[in-house]
Amino acid sequence: MYDVHSKCADDFISHEEILDTLAYADENKENIELIDSIIEKARKRKGLSHREASVLLACPVKEKNEEIYRLAEQIKKDFYGNRIVMFAPLYLSNYCINGCTYCPYHAKNKRIPRKQLSQEEIRREVIALQDMGHKRLALEAGEDPVRNTMDYYLKSIETIYSIKHKNGAIRRVNINIAATTADNYRLLKEAGIGTYILFQETYHKESYLELHPTGPKHDYNYHTEAMDRAMEGGIDDVGLGVLFGLDKYRYEFAGLLMHAEHLEAAFGVGPHTISVPRLKHADDINPDDFDNGIDDDTFAKIVACIRIAVPYTGMIISTRENQKTRERVLHLGVSQISGGSRTSVGGYYEPEPEDEKSEQFDVSDNRTLDEVVRWLMEMDYIPSFCTACYREGRTGDRFMSLCKSGQIQNCCHPNALMTLKEYLMDYASPETKTIGDRLIEREVLNVPNERARSVVLENLRLIEQDNRRDFRF
Ligand code: SF4
Numbered sequence: 001m002y003d004v005h006s007k008c009a010d011d012f013i014s015h016e017e018i019l020d021t022l023a024y025a026d027e028n029k030e031n032i033e034l035i036d037s038i039i040e041k042a043r044k045r046k047g048l049s050h051r052e053a054s055v056l057l058a059c060p061v062k063e064k065n066e067e068i069y070r071l072a073e074q075i076k077k078d079f080y081g082n083r084i085v086m087f088a089p090l091y092l093s094n095y096c097i098n099g100c101t102y103c104p105y106h107a108k109n110k111r112i113p114r115k116q117l118s119q120e121e122i123r124r125e126v127i128a129l130q131d132m133g134h135k136r137l138a139l140e141a142g143e144d145p146v147r148n149t150m151d152y153y154l155k156s157i158e159t160i161y162s163i164k165h166k167n168g169a170i171r172r173v174n175i176n177i178a179a180t181t182a183d184n185y186r187l188l189k190e191a192g193i194g195t196y197i198l199f200q201e202t203y204h205k206e207s208y209l210e211l212h213p214t215g216p217k218h219d220y221n222y223h224t225e226a227m228d229r230a231m232e233g234g235i236d237d238v239g240l241g242v243l244f245g246l247d248k249y250r251y252e253f254a255g256l257l258m259h260a261e262h263l264e265a266a267f268g269v270g271p272h273t274i275s276v277p278r279l280k281h282a283d284d285i286n287p288d289d290f291d292n293g294i295d296d297d298t299f300a301k302i303v304a305c306i307r308i309a310v311p312y313t314g315m316i317i318s319t320r321e322n323q324k325t326r327e328r329v330l331h332l333g334v335s336q337i338s339g340g341s342r343t344s345v346g347g348y349y350e351p352e353p354e355d356e357k358s359e360q361f362d363v364s365d366n367r368t369l370d371e372v373v374r375w376l377m378e379m380d381y382i383p384s385f386c387t388a389c390y391r392e393g394r395t396g397d398r399f400m401s402l403c404k405s406g407q408i409q410n411c412c413h414p415n416a417l418m419t420l421k422e423y424l425m426d427y428a429s430p431e432t433k434t435i436g437d438r439l440i441e442r443e444v445l446n447v448p449n450e451r452a453r454s455v456v457l458e459n460l461r462l463i464e465q466d467n468r469r470d471f472r473f
């Protein structure tokens with residue numbers, strides 16, 4: 001029985017409700033009157049329900065789809081301006097006792113080298129990441145209660161925050177680890193994590209059970225209810241995601257939005273971010289073995305529909321996608337991207353030898369962070385290394401209300417310019433620096449409040465002339 005408030009996964013991600021939603025979307029996918037009314041509602045920037053958004057996703061009418069894309073672009077601009085937040089993944093360990101059939105870290109894969117970074121290795125990796133210019137990390141690890149313990153994670157987070165190399169610092173550590181208890185989530189919160197990320201992989205319970213045949217992750221309900229426990233443990237910024245390609249994308253889309261609606265209904269805060277990974281080739285994994293792969297057009301439509309359904313939720317894309325795809329979806333709604341990523345355990349400090357590769361998936365965008373930053377600026381985006389909200393205590397409902405009212409932009413834009421300036425001073429190539437300085441000169445005029453503008457100008461001067469760092473609104 002569908003119940004958005006229930007704490008039971010079978011109720012808030014009700015299979016029947018998803019099937020009804022898909023049938024409703026099929027019946028109405030060419031109902032122009034209804035589609036127009038949904039688009040009109042979306043224009044108010046208050047979001048859409050999973051049913052409404054599913055109708056738009058199913059709609060094959062060319063002119064309506066063009067309207068949907070235009071609206072997604074406009075909402076993206078209204079909420080996020082031309083800023084793109086930068087981050088990098090840091091893989092701590094690929095030991096894993098689960099049997100996920102789509103991931104090379106599954107326990108039965110005896111070919112892949114298993115590694116867990118020591119605190120000294122983490123130090124080296126973090127210094128290498130700082131030297132690239134990163135300020136925001138997403139920690140990644142497999143599930144192994146003996147090796148990858150909560151103590152190990154807490155120590156690793158402490159190590160990462162403690163490293164101050166030259167002008168570098170990791171200012172926000174997000175973490176993507178297996179579902180755990182509310183008490184453990186509380187410990188992660190106390191250790192100062194930003195977002196807790198956990199991908200659902202698939203919302204289709206039957207498929208989920210088949211795709212996760214062994215290990216603790218087999219427990220669909222425990223996994224799906226993890227965000228509730230995270231919120232109960234005090235983590236109010238959570239990141240959702242599905243792995244597109246595992247099951248039918250329209251089913252996943254409806255499930256994802258129902259999950260967001262559930263968090264909003266039960267805790268008053270929707271997801272902080274949504275990630276949109278697609279299944280990719282990796283050691284021991286051939287994406288062609290899974291028959292629900294989606295093409296680039298469908299992928300773009302999903303991104304656009306998520307953008308207008310949950311306008312206030314950040315959207316993340318990783319280096320799983322190539323430059324061309326990333327470029328397309330940046331316009332439609334993605335607000336955070338990784339750059340210069342390694343998806344192996346270690347590899348930032350020194351590349352892994354050919355016969356010891358431990359990557360979780362093949363990277364499709366192999367450019368350096370400097371190249372990604374330059375590319376963004378050449379398209380008039382502002383790469384932002386901002387981490388201000390979490391450090392100013394703007395999380396959970398406080399963050400969401402600032403977001404929904406649009407006030408957050410008064411912080412995001414100046415912070416983007418100041419953190420970009422830091423990047424240009426400390427890490428950029430001369431060519432990137434020239435382009436970036438010109439961009440900042442232009443963009444600073446777009447800080448609407450005169451007083452704020454003069455503060456930004458003074459801080460930019462202090463960053464350049466006095467080697468001062470870490471200004472934020
Ligand atoms: S997806 Fe996560 S839990 Fe599953 S095998 Fe890979 S690392 Fe382990």
Ligand code: SF4
Nearest residue numbers: 386387388389411412
């Ligand atoms: S001010 Fe907050 S919302 Fe805006 S970019 Fe910085 S951390 Fe993100």
